[in-house]
Amino acid sequence: MTSTYISIELQQQVRADAERQCGYCRHPESLLGMPLEFEHLIPLSGGGQTARSNLWLACRRCNQFKGGRFEAIDPQTNQLVPLFNPRAQRWTDHFVWSSDGTQIFGLTPIGRATVQAVHLNNDYAVETRCFWVEAGWWPPND
């Protein structure tokens, strides 16, 4: 059986690396009311390690939709591409917010595949973002 134990020290490093926000939908821990989860960028089932280089934070929703995947189909080109890697890639290179700040659009094959595979615009996430926009907390300004 593969161990998923993550030491407190490693947890602190990854939380700092990820700046306490989901690597995919960017929802911050401070607004979620629950801790973000540690996720394996390359899943253990795909040979990924429980190491700083392979760990990031994700919200429960994104983590569950991502599941054991690390690749998905880009809906525009039908090519199998890697999912976005929040540790190795910059979010703004692959995604952009809709003008009202509630939807995420993929800019690249990786971005488009990730939006679809991880359901970044699922109804619950969009509904929450509507309130955050109304409150002036959203979208992130980078």
Ligand SMILES: [Zn+2]
């Ligand atoms: Zn998320």
